[in-house]
Amino acid sequence: MKYFIGNWKMFGVPKSISIINKINFFVKKDKNRNKYRVVITPPYTLIETFAKYFKNKVVSIGAQNCFHKDLFSSNTGAISPYMLKQIGSKFIIIGHSDNRSEGDSDQMLKNKLRFALMNNMKVIFCIGENKKQKKNKQTFSVLKKQLLGVLEKKFNKNNIIIAYEPIWSIGTGMIPGPNDLIKNTSFIKKMLKIIFNSKKTPPVLYGGSVDSGNIEQFSKINIIDGFLIGGASKSSKKFIDIIKNYYR
Ligand code: PGA
Numbered sequence: 001m002k003y004f005i006g007n008w009k010m011f012g013v014p015k016s017i018s019i020i021n022k023i024n025f026f027v028k029k030d031k032n033r034n035k036y037r038v039v040i041t042p043p044y045t046l047i048e049t050f051a052k053y054f055k056n057k058v059v060s061i062g063a064q065n066c067f068h069k070d071l072f073s074s075n076t077g078a079i080s081p082y083m084l085k086q087i088g089s090k091f092i093i094i095g096h097s098d099n100r101s102e103g104d105s106d107q108m109l110k111n112k113l114r115f116a117l118m119n120n121m122k123v124i125f126c127i128g129e130n131k132k133q134k135k136n137k138q139t140f141s142v143l144k145k146q147l148l149g150v151l152e153k154k155f156n157k158n159n160i161i162i163a164y165e166p167i168w169s170i171g172t173g174m175i176p177g178p179n180d181l182i183k184n185t186s187f188i189k190k191m192l193k194i195i196f197n198s199k200k201t202p203p204v205l206y207g208g209s210v211d212s213g214n215i216e217q218f219s220k221i222n223i224i225d226g227f228l229i230g231g232a233s234k235s236s237k238k239f240i241d242i243i244k245n246y247y248r
Pocket of ligand 1 (some may be wrong): 007165169170171172207208209210228229230231232
């Protein structure tokens with residue numbers, strides 16, 4: 001099973017539901033529909049109405065982040081995993097580099113992940129090296145630290161998805177070469193086997209400048225279990241073309 005997950009970031013108003021509607025319509029009649037799953041993560045403001053509308057449809061709705069405490073608290077502007085679950089969020093992105101750069105520590109991410117799992121959501125946990133770390137050949141040590149700093153054996157690995165997003169590739173149009181991608185994805189899976197003490201690992205997605213033009217290169221690399229798509233997920237045509245070209 002492959003994943004195509006759209007991360008809308010700070011994009012969307014109520015009428016943007018038409019974008020997901022078109023994607024849902026395509027997936028429903030796609031001959032390859034049993035091979036993949038589509039998730040869209042709109043901003044907090046749209047989750048409830050979208051989740052209601054897309055309930056029992058082929059597209060699932062998720063959140064892009066959450067606060068690192070659960071239930072209710074006195075943190076102004078904060079939204080807990082419990083609150084997201086109550087309005088129909090099935091998935092949740094945690095550890096995106098945007099949020100890490102705003103101060104999310106490993107301890108905060110661990111709490112977010114723990115509470116999201118407690119609320120029965122599937123977590124999309126993002127990791128990835130920056131340009132300098134790549135240049136200094138620190139990619140493996142960075143990925144290892146990010147995985148070991150947050151994941152624990154006792155977490156339900158069936159509800160965890162890893163998204164490998166090299167920071168230098170996000171929104172830049174630059175993508176890793178196939179050898180690097182295979183090497184890094186294999187390394188992540190090796191680490192996951194150790195952490196969970198299991199042969200079967202959570203899926204490992206790739207994210208960073210994925211579009212309909214470069215998806216065919218990724219489709220040849222079978223160890224990649226899917227994609228986290230930012231910019232190209234805001235257009236139904238671009239997003240659908242990614243799926244079409246992947247299975248071409
Ligand atoms: P991008 O973003 O596809 O626009 O590079 C990916 C992401 O940030 O998840």
